[in-house]
Amino acid sequence: MKWDEFFVTGDPLIYGADVSIVLTMVGILFYLTKFKKWKWLWDEWLTTVDHKKLGIMYIVSAVLMMFRGGVDALLMRAQLAVPEANFLDSQHYNEIFTTHGTIMIIFMAMPFLIGLINVVVPLQIGARDVAYPYLNAVSFWTFFIGAMLFNISFVIGGSPSAGWTSYMPLASNELSPGPGQNYYLLGLQIAGIGTLLTGINFLVTILKMRAPGMTLFRMPMFTWSSLVTMVIIIFAFPILTVALVLMTFDRLFGSHFFTLQGEGMDMLWANLFWLWGHPEVYIVILPAFGMFSEIISTFSKKTLFGYKAMIWSMLLIAGYSFLVWVHHFFTMGSGAVVNSVFSITTMAIGIPTGVKIFNWLFTMYRGRIEFTTPMLWSLGFIVNFVVGGVTGVMLAMAAADYQYHNTYFLVSHFHYVLIAGTVFACFAGLIFWYPKMFGYKLNERIGKWVFWIFTIGFNVCFMPQYFLGLDGMPRRVYTYSEESGWGPLNMVSTIGGFMMGIAFVILVYNIYYSFRFAKRETTGDAWNGRTLEWSTPSPMPPFYNFAKIPEVTGLDHFWKQKQAGKVEKLKAEDIKKIHMPSNSGVPFIMASFFFVAGFGMVFDWMWMGIAGMIGVFGTLIYRSFEYDDGYYVSVEEVIETEKISK
Amino acid sequence: MANKTAVNEHHGFPWKHLIGFVLSIVLTLFALWVALGTDLSLTWILIIIFGFAFLQAALQLLMFMHVTENSTKSNLTSRVQIGNILFAAFVAIVIVIGSVWVMTAGHAKHDKHDEPKTENQENHGEHESH
Ligand code: HEM
Ligand SMILES: [Cu+2]
Numbered sequence: 069m070k071w072d073e074f075f076v077t078g079d080p081l082i083y084g085a086d087v088s089i090v091l092t093m094v095g096i097l098f099y100l101t102k103f104k105k106w107k108w109l110w111d112e113w114l115t116t117v118d119h120k121k122l123g124i125m126y127i128v129s130a131v132l133m134m135f136r137g138g139v140d141a142l143l144m145r146a147q148l149a150v151p152e153a154n155f156l157d158s159q160h161y162n163e164i165f166t167t168h169g170t171i172m173i174i175f176m177a178m179p180f181l182i183g184l185i186n187v188v189v190p191l192q193i194g195a196r197d198v199a200y201p202y203l204n205a206v207s208f209w210t211f212f213i214g215a216m217l218f219n220i221s222f223v224i225g226g227s228p229s230a231g232w233t234s235y236m237p238l239a240s241n242e243l244s245p246g247p248g249q250n251y252y253l254l255g256l257q258i259a260g261i262g263t264l265l266t267g268i269n270f271l272v273t274i275l276k277m278r279a280p281g282m283t284l285f286r287m288p289m290f291t292w293s294s295l296v297t298m299v300i301i302i303f304a305f306p307i308l309t310v311a312l313v314l315m316t317f318d319r320l321f322g323s324h325f326f327t328l329q330g331e332g333m334d335m336l337w338a339n340l341f342w343l344w345g346h347p348e349v350y351i352v353i354l355p356a357f358g359m360f361s362e363i364i365s366t367f368s369k370k371t372l373f374g375y376k377a378m379i380w381s382m383l384l385i386a387g388y389s390f391l392v393w394v395h396h397f398f399t400m401g402s403g404a405v406v407n408s409v410f411s412i413t414t415m416a417i418g419i420p421t422g423v424k425i426f427n428w429l430f431t432m433y434r435g436r437i438e439f440t441t442p443m444l445w446s447l448g449f450i451v452n453f454v455v456g457g458v459t460g461v462m463l464a465m466a467a468a469d470y471q472y473h474n475t476y477f478l479v480s481h482f483h484y485v486l487i488a489g490t491v492f493a494c495f496a497g498l499i500f501w502y503p504k505m506f507g508y509k510l511n512e513r514i515g516k517w518v519f520w521i522f523t524i525g526f527n528v529c530f531m532p533q534y535f536l537g538l539d540g541m542p543r544r545v546y547t548y549s550e551e552s553g554w555g556p557l558n559m560v561s562t563i564g565g566f567m568m569g570i571a572f573v574i575l576v577y578n579i580y581y582s583f584r585f586a587k588r589e590t591t592g593d594a595w596n597g598r599t600l601e602w603s604t605p606s607p608m609p610p611f612y613n614f615a616k617i618p619e620v621t622g623l624d625h626f627w628k629q630k631q632a633g634k635v636e637k638l639k640a641e642d643i644k645k646i647h648m649p650s651n652s653g654v655p656f657i658m659a660s661f662f663f664v665a666g667f668g669m670v671f672d673w674m675w676m677g678i679a680g681m682i683g684v685f686g687t688l689i690y691r692s693f694e695y696d697d698g699y700y701v702s703v704e705e706v707i708e709t710e711k712i713s714k
Numbered sequence: 715m716a717n718k719t720a721v722n723e724h725h726g727f728p729w730k731h732l733i734g735f736v737l738s739i740v741l742t743l744f745a746l747w748v749a750l751g752t753d754l755s756l757t758w759i760l761i762i763i764f765g766f767a768f769l770q771a772a773l774q775l776l777m778f779m780h781v782t783e784n785s786t787k788s789n790l791t792s793r794v795q796i797g798n799i800l801f802a803a804f805v806a807i808v809i810v811i812g813s814v815w816v817m818t819a820g821h822a823k824h825d826k827h828d829e830p831k832t833e834n835q836e837n838h839g840e841h842e843s844h
Contacts, residue, residue: 275794303805339813387801390808394816403820 076226079160081143086223115651117201118611119186122208124505126183127498129212131576133176136219138572140168145529145565148558151550161546162229163248167222169232170252173352174259175215177486180494181355182211182266185294188501189270191601192288194279194620196613199272201649202691207262207269209659214259217666221251225670228252231544233341234315236326236334241319247670253316254666258659260309267301270294279600281620285379288599288623289365289372293358296382297351300389304347311340320672335400342393350389353485354382356493357424360446363500364428366598367443368435371624374427381420388417398466399473407466414464421457425450440595441515445496448523449488456484459534474544477537480530487526495522495575503594507607508586514578518571525567532557532564598627605638610709612646612701638710646701654694658687734777741770 076082100106113121143164147156156164190198198204221227225247230239239249274295278287287295315337317323324330326337365372372378394402394410428450437443459481463469472478495518503509541554548554589607600618603626604610615638622628629635665680745766749759775781781799 299801303801307809333817336813336817339816343809343813387804390805393812401820402816406816406819 074224076223082223089223110653111651114656115205115653117197117205117649117651119190119198119201119204120505120609120611122204123183123186123188125208126179126186126211129215130176130180130183130494133171133179133215134572137168137171137176138569140164140171142565142569144168145562147546148548149562150559151548151552151555153547156546158546159229162231162544163222163227165544166228166231166252167218170218170228170256171215172486173232173348174256175211175218177352177490177494178263179211179215180498181297181352181490182207182263184359184494184497184501185270185290185297185355187505188497188601189291189294190273190277191504191604191609191613192291192599193274193277193282194600194614194618195273195277196617196646197649198269199277200269202652202655203265203269205652205655206658207265209262209655210265210662211259211262213659213663213666214255214257214262217258217663217670218251218255221248221255225251233338233345235341236315236318236332236337237328239315239319239337240327247672250316250319250670250672253312253319254669257309257312257316258662258666260305260312261662263301264305264309267298267305271298271302274298279614279617279620282625285376286620286623286625289361289375289378290355290358290599292379293354293361293382296386297354300347300351300354300386303390304344304351307340308344308348311337311344314340316669320669335397338397338400339393342396343390345396346393347389349482349485350385352490354385356449356490357382359493359497359500360428360449361431362599363442363446363496364431365624366500366595367438367440367446368432369438369596370431370435371598372427373430373433374423375623377423378427381423384420385417388413388420392417395464395466395469398469411464411466415461418457418461418464425454425457441510441512441519442496442500442595444516444519445492445499448519449492449496452484452488452492452523452526456481456488460485472537474542475537476533476541476543479543480533480537483530483533487530495519500595501601503589503607504592504601505608506583508582508588509594510578510582511586514574514581518575518578521574522568522571525564525571527564529561529564529568532561536561596630598624600626602626603629603635605710612648612706615646615706615710616642640707643703643706643710645703646706647698648701649698650696652696654687654691658684661687730777734773737777738770738773741766741773 075086100109113125116122143156144161147153147161186198186204190196228234228239228244228248228251230244230249230252234249234252237243239252274287274291314323314325318325318327318332324332326332326334328334361372361378392410392414394406395414398407398410428446459477463472463478463481499510499515536554536557539552539554539557541548541552548558592604592606592609593602594607595602600620601609603618604613618625618636626635661680661683663680665677665684668674668676668678668680745763748754748762748766752759754762
């Protein structure tokens with residue numbers, strides 16, 4: 069392979085990206101060296117097993133990925149703004165919608181939610197860390213490495229271009245030659261390991277590590293939604309793992325699982341992909357539901373309406389989510405019986421979702437609503453998400469879907485649910501728990517500007533797409549003719565897209581602004597919260613979270629204590645030594661070996677793939693013989709920490 | 715933390731895990747050999763590797779997944795365990811039977827281009843597996 073095949077060449081945009089990547093790298097290395105931060109980086113972040121720090125790293129990565137995916141989106145919108153534009157050629161456009169979709173779902177939405185779950189759930193259940201802190205670090209680093217592997221594709225070797233769904237035979241060697249599609253397979257595979265481990269880790273954490281008195285039906289709704297999400301992850305992700313392995317075999321080792329030749333079944337890929345893919349959309353929406361529940365209840369100053377109904381509807385959704393996958397390929401032609409069955413199951417899944425919407429409305433009913441920024445995002449969610457849900461039910465009618473399928477109508481549907489659902493929740497949750505993570509709130513005034521610009525921009529961008537879809541504009545086209553008449557609405561849509569981009573920039577500015585100027589919190593209870601995470605006395609919880617594990621007596625325990633004026637003061641004699649897990653650099657090193665292995669396989673350099681895998685197994689073996697039971701934080705140290713932070 | 719004691723609970727060499735590990739690899743290689751290295755008819759190959767697949771699943775459940783461990787510790791743990799097993803069975807059935815059904819019903823049959831058409835194409839209702 070010649071160097072100009074290895075590096076992507078010939079496009080000024082890519083050269084610009086090359087330059088900025090190199091400059092950023094040099095800048096970071098320079099900063100770390102100049103300010104002697106290497107040791108700090110290693111000790112505090114790269115080797116940490118603290119769920120809060122891992123959570124923050126997840127969120128930071130997710131915001132970076134949101135930027136990358138957002139740039140992709142704006143490039144596409146720029147190309148589509150006017151008919152017959154020549155900004156991007158078709159191959160380039162294909163690559164961009166592929167990386168946009170994959171990055172936004174796998175490397176933005178999931179890690180953003182998992183990051184917030186990491187930070188919040190152990191605090192909400194009164195635990196000092198997750199059940200398997202070391203595994204948690206493995207999760208983060210494999211996700212991060214998978215994301216990086218996927219991301220370098222656009223400068224080294226070329227990006228995948230078969231869509232985030234990677235349908236066969238389009239994704240086969242014949243129609244997608246070169247390393248691009250391999251990046252998709254390996255990047256997702258490595259990151260998927262992390263997700264699966266997170267699923268197991270948090271399932272066990274929530275089941276086993278709750279504070280005394282916190283029965284299952286006293287758990288906060290966000291914890292419940294995380295629990296259900298973890299169950300779906302555990303059962304859905306192995307399907308993706310297997311499907312990816314089979315396609316990797318097809319591409320690298322000449323097997324015929326999904327190929328056209330050799331009796332392969334190309335549509336079996338679509339079938340397996342959506343067997344995972346539909347549960348996946350619930351994986352990214354349920355934690356969002358959980359967050360909105362917390363926020364709406366906090367700022368309505370009322371206990372969540374229909375707590376049990378919420379839980380049962382989530383459990384129902386978890387079961388149903390495995391029964392609807394065919395609605396993504398009604399047009400494959402499995403016949404009237406199959407399509408009817410899956411139409412009905414799909415419509416049925418709308419019912420528990422509707423139940424939840426009503427519960428939120430009733431929670432607000434006669435509450436004393438406080439219009440903070442997180443609450444604004446939650447209200448915006450209810451209004452906009454309903455639009456996505458209603459159009460979802462329209463798509464669920466198989467006969468009608470022959471018309472809507474693969475048009476902009478579908479594109480608009482899933483953006484209404486994913487943006488107004490998941491992305492709004494990520495913003496709301498980030499703002500809501502920001503003071504817990506960093507000790508100060510994000511500026512509310514700027515935050516409200518962000519909300520309005522983003523929400524209006526979102527509707528300006530995606531509402532026209534429903535009509536474009538009804539007008540017959542297909543998805544994934546890189547240009548269209550003047551005569552089609554799609555020009556004006558596309559222009560409107562592009563304007564909306566850029567408004568969302570502007571809102572994102574202001575959001576990032578707000579992070580900087582608040583870091584400089586925001587009033588620092590003095591208590592741990594920035595929003596007059598209801599659940600345990602707000603009961604840690606310091607603005608940010610110390611690394612062991614709770615000096616004394618709370619005893620829980622009911623739902624919204626902390627709120628009730630406050631109402632009764634009975635918040636316990638920590639006494640020195642209550643403090644016992646605390647057992648904590650030790651840091652470890654192994655997860656980071658293991659993930660680095662995964663990178664080597666993945667990169668080798670992407671280019672079909674088997675020696676490199678094997679070398680990387682030997683490294684991975686080496687770290688696994690090393691870990692098996694490592695006997696580290698953690699360490700104890702002494703009573704004196706706890707007392708001292710608590711005093712400083714009081 | 716609470717798992718301090720749990721860490722020290724297991725002593726001795728993890729024979730069970732090692733045997734399970736080796737057996738699962740052997741079964742996989744065997745399946746590969748039956749499929750690639752023998753010239754049995756397709757039906758027989760399928761029957762044999764399906765058999766291996768069930769053995770493999772049983773092996774995983776017994777050796778690694780504590781399926782026989784009946785928890786006397788608490789009511790909740792055993793209820794969770796049972797719920798888990800039932801849900802796993804549900805998902806497994808949906809994946810396998812669902813996929814076979816979806817991939818063989820209606821026009822999707824034509825997907826297998828190079829196979830002769832099976833008769834009885836309109837019968838996409840209750841399918842007996844073939
Ligand atoms: C009321 C509940 C919902 C119903 C009835 C529903 C129904 C559907 C249907 C029938 C399709 C396929 C349409 C086609 O391809 O022609 C679809 C696509 C999609 N839906 Fe939904 N949906 C619902 C909620 C959600 C939620 C909550 C999410 C994610 C947060 C979501 C994400 C997606 C995505 C990503 C796609 C398309 C993916 C692709 O083809 O690339 N949906 N939905
Ligand atoms: Cu779906």
